Amino acid sequence: MGGDAGPGMVVGGAALARERHPNLRFLLFGDEAKINPLLSRYRALRDVVEVRHTDDVVKSTDRPSQALRQGRQSSMRLAINAVADGEAGGVVSAGNTGALMAMSKIALKSMPGIDRPAICGFLPTLRGESVMLDLGANVDCDQENLVQFAIMGAAFARTILGLPRPTVGLLNVGEEEMKGNEAVKGAAAVLNKANLPLRFHGFVEGDDIAKGTTDVVVTDGFSGNVALKTMEGTAKLFTQFLRTAFGQSFLSKLGYMLAKPAMMALRDRVDPRHHNGGVFLGLNGVSVKSHGGMDDVGFATAIGLAVDMVADDLIGRITADMAEFSHHDVGPNDGVAVDGVTDDDDEARGRAIA
Amino acid sequence: MGGDAGPGMVVGGAALARERHPNLRFLLFGDEAKINPLLSRYRALRDVVEVRHTDDVVKSTDRPSQALRQGRQSSMRLAINAVADGEAGGVVSAGNTGALMAMSKIALKSMPGIDRPAICGFLPTLRGESVMLDLGANVDCDQENLVQFAIMGAAFARTILGLPRPTVGLLNVGEEEMKGNEAVKGAAAVLNKANLPLRFHGFVEGDDIAKGTTDVVVTDGFSGNVALKTMEGTAKLFTQFLRTAFGQSFLSKLGYMLAKPAMMALRDRVDPRHHNGGVFLGLNGVSVKSHGGMDDVGFATAIGLAVDMVADDLIGRITADMAEFSHHDVGPNDGVAVDGVTDDDDEARGRAIA
Numbered sequence: 001m002g003g004d005a006g007p008g009m010v011v012g013g014a015a016l017a018r019e020r021h022p023n024l025r026f027l028l029f030g031d032e033a034k035i036n037p038l039l040s041r042y043r044a045l046r047d048v049v050e051v052r053h054t055d056d057v058v059k060s061t062d063r064p065s066q067a068l069r070q071g072r073q074s075s076m077r078l079a080i081n082a083v084a085d086g087e088a089g090g091v092v093s094a095g096n097t098g099a100l101m102a103m104s105k106i107a108l109k110s111m112p113g114i115d116r117p118a119i120c121g122f123l124p125t126l127r128g129e130s131v132m133l134d135l136g137a138n139v140d141c142d143q144e145n146l147v148q149f150a151i152m153g154a155a156f157a158r159t160i161l162g163l164p165r166p167t168v169g170l171l172n173v174g175e176e177e178m179k180g181n182e183a184v185k186g187a188a189a190v191l192n193k194a195n196l197p198l199r200f201h202g203f204v205e206g207d208d209i210a211k212g213t214t215d216v217v218v219t220d221g222f223s224g225n226v227a228l229k230t231m232e233g234t235a236k237l238f239t240q241f242l243r244t245a246f247g248q249s250f251l252s253k254l255g256y257m258l259a260k261p262a263m264m265a266l267r268d269r270v271d272p273r274h275h276n277g278g279v280f281l282g283l284n285g286v287s288v289k290s291h292g293g294m295d296d297v298g299f300a301t302a303i304g305l306a307v308d309m310v311a312d313d314l315i316g317r318i319t320a321d322m323a324e325f326s327h328h329d330v331g332p333n334d335g336v337a338v339d340g341v342t343d344d345d346d347e348a349r350g351r352a353i354a
Numbered sequence: 355m356g357g358d359a360g361p362g363m364v365v366g367g368a369a370l371a372r373e374r375h376p377n378l379r380f381l382l383f384g385d386e387a388k389i390n391p392l393l394s395r396y397r398a399l400r401d402v403v404e405v406r407h408t409d410d411v412v413k414s415t416d417r418p419s420q421a422l423r424q425g426r427q428s429s430m431r432l433a434i435n436a437v438a439d440g441e442a443g444g445v446v447s448a449g450n451t452g453a454l455m456a457m458s459k460i461a462l463k464s465m466p467g468i469d470r471p472a473i474c475g476f477l478p479t480l481r482g483e484s485v486m487l488d489l490g491a492n493v494d495c496d497q498e499n500l501v502q503f504a505i506m507g508a509a510f511a512r513t514i515l516g517l518p519r520p521t522v523g524l525l526n527v528g529e530e531e532m533k534g535n536e537a538v539k540g541a542a543a544v545l546n547k548a549n550l551p552l553r554f555h556g557f558v559e560g561d562d563i564a565k566g567t568t569d570v571v572v573t574d575g576f577s578g579n580v581a582l583k584t585m586e587g588t589a590k591l592f593t594q595f596l597r598t599a600f601g602q603s604f605l606s607k608l609g610y611m612l613a614k615p616a617m618m619a620l621r622d623r624v625d626p627r628h629h630n631g632g633v634f635l636g637l638n639g640v641s642v643k644s645h646g647g648m649d650d651v652g653f654a655t656a657i658g659l660a661v662d663m664v665a666d667d668l669i670g671r672i673t674a675d676m677a678e679f680s681h682h683d684v685g686p687n688d689g690v691a692v693d694g695v696t697d698d699d700d701e702a703r704g705r706a707i708a
Contacts, residue, residue, distance in 0.1 A: 205583045207586045210591035223580045226577045230584045233562065234585045234592075241624060245616040245619060255610065258609030259610060261602075261603070263599055266598070270592070270595060
């Protein structure tokens with residue numbers, strides 16, 4: 001029920017995702033009076049979708065605490081519960097980010113060794129794609145949080161981008177060791193010494209994000225959110241300027257016509273719909289936030305991300321890395337076994353969508 | 355002596371700035387063996403430049419504390435002293451930002467009511483230009499700092515952009531009142547009630563910077579620096595993608611040829627050289643940092659900014675606003691009169707350049 005475009009985008013996105021992943025099955029939570037008519041447009045979906053009706057919806061203006069208390073029967077909460085109960089492999093929602101985060105934390109619980117889950121996503125870079133976290137879950141972070149983000153982000157890059165030993169940079173206001181606040185300085189000291197399946201690059205700056213200096217960029221949720229949205233805004237500014245430039249004269253319009261195929265390829269490359277999907281890392285279950293302003297194509301990208309996370313057992317990998325890290329670098333391995341939503345039963349791998 | 359391009363850029367920039375402001379005079383501090391041969395290339399400059407030789411230079415790797423202790427005879431410090439002594443109307447440097455900030459603070463002193471000076475600069479937006487601060491002087495900021503930044507940024511926009519009552523936004527991770535850390539929430543509460551020569555818009559997000567939602571964007575130095583550099587990096591990414599797109603085929607190359615005049619206008623609009631200049635606001639004197647990677651054109655922009663600040667008595671305006679604010683909103687007006695570098699003697703208005 002979430003997102004600016006509502007159920008239409010969710011159903012359309014599910015149909016697109018199903019084309020790419022023919023074994024996908026969906027649980028759709030929400031107002032069946034709205035969902036069912038939409039489904040009639042996508043025949044291929046009908047047999048693989050189960051609609052679970054609920055009248056209750058988390059509003060975009062609800063506080064997370066409010067959503068937790070009053071939203072127990074909301075489409076969002078029921079979708080998350082389906083993951084917690086093992087009915088679905090992951091949940092994808094375009095709704096209220098704070099509420100999705102809070103409910104996912106309560107229902108799916110944090111992984112052993114992770115104090116605070118983070119929102120992780122992809123960004124387009126000169127070299128291809130980078131992973132950045134936290135994109136907005138935690139406005140204040142200490143050095144332990146940042147170290148845990150580094151471990152989770154590296155596992156994400158290994159799993160989803162297929163990089164055996166990703167490089168990790170800590171976002172800062174300069175590259176020199178003395179720069180930055182206590183949290184980044186402390187985290188850098190730990191990451192420099194730790195024996196982890198990643199290469200710690202040191203500090204990176206804002207312009208390193210788009211350069212793709214490192215495969216993973218780690219930062220607190222305030223700066224990460226600011227950086228993400230600043231990139232979005234700058235990309236839109238550039239697109240607008242470009243449109244103005246091409247429309248300026250007959251010759252520039254003709255020039256645009258000739259360069260159009262190349263320009264379309266460019267548009268494709270920076271299209272935020274192809275980098276959509278904020279993943280809540282650090283939970284015992286797959287929970288993905290789709291940007292509220294996305295269309296079908298963007299929502300399908302977020303679904304695809306959830307599929308990859310389940311298929312590649314990302315949660316198992318992070319759990320193993322955290323256990324290894326705490327064993328070698330902090331204290332004894334606490335030996336907690338985690339059996340999240342990524343069980344071996346392929347049949348159970350539907351997607352719950354709020 | 356600072357910046358990647360060194361004295362050549364400074365002398366070239368001074369020559370360009372002099373073309374636009376024919377009454378400008380310069381004090382150049384540094385190695386005369388390097389500066390004098392450069393001056394021979396710019397005949398118009400000779401009569402309006404005085405070179406003050408010093409062997410001592412602040413290195414880009416020096417810590418601010420180190421520069422303060424050991425750099426008393428450095429080109430940077432002597433240039434700042436010229437402002438403090440009333441010999442120059444302002445100082446412009448492309449050198450070590452931390453050192454320039456620290457030395458400017460010591461030599462020029464903070465204004466009454468300002469706890470921490472901030473770095474303020476221009477950014478290109480859809481609507482034209484916006485002002486943002488702090489761009490990196492203070493990695494940790496409390497609510498008082500942010501309120502003071504808002505007052506200073508608004509005075510800057512009134513003075514330099516000529517806006518009678520600029521809009522001010524506080525950078526945050528969401529627009530809702532409950533979002534963000536304690537500092538931004540507290541600052542918003544104060545700015546909502548205060549009677550100031552600005553319109554407080556409330557919270558803005560990263561994408562609002564490029565949109566130009568507000569004339570002034572206020573944030574802590576960590577997020578501000580990240581946002582600024584993220585914009586730079588994204589602009590470079592876009593430019594690179596565009597170059598690749600246009601180079602892809604014979605037709606796209608031909609298209610580029612036709613659209614070239616329009617593209618050049620675009621390039622001009624987002625050219626960072628035309629938005630160059632980080633101003634240290636909150637000091638009793640004009641101190642401007644030019645980006646280290648700039649050329650003559652960019653350095654001339656930074657000089658022009660210093661000229662405008664002096665000509666429009668920015669420091670007098672901020673002092674008056676702060677006095678008015680503390681009178682009405684915080685406590686009794688402390689009545690301190692400030693006579694910085696902006697005295698009435700036009701003859702004394704040279705520029706000191708490190």
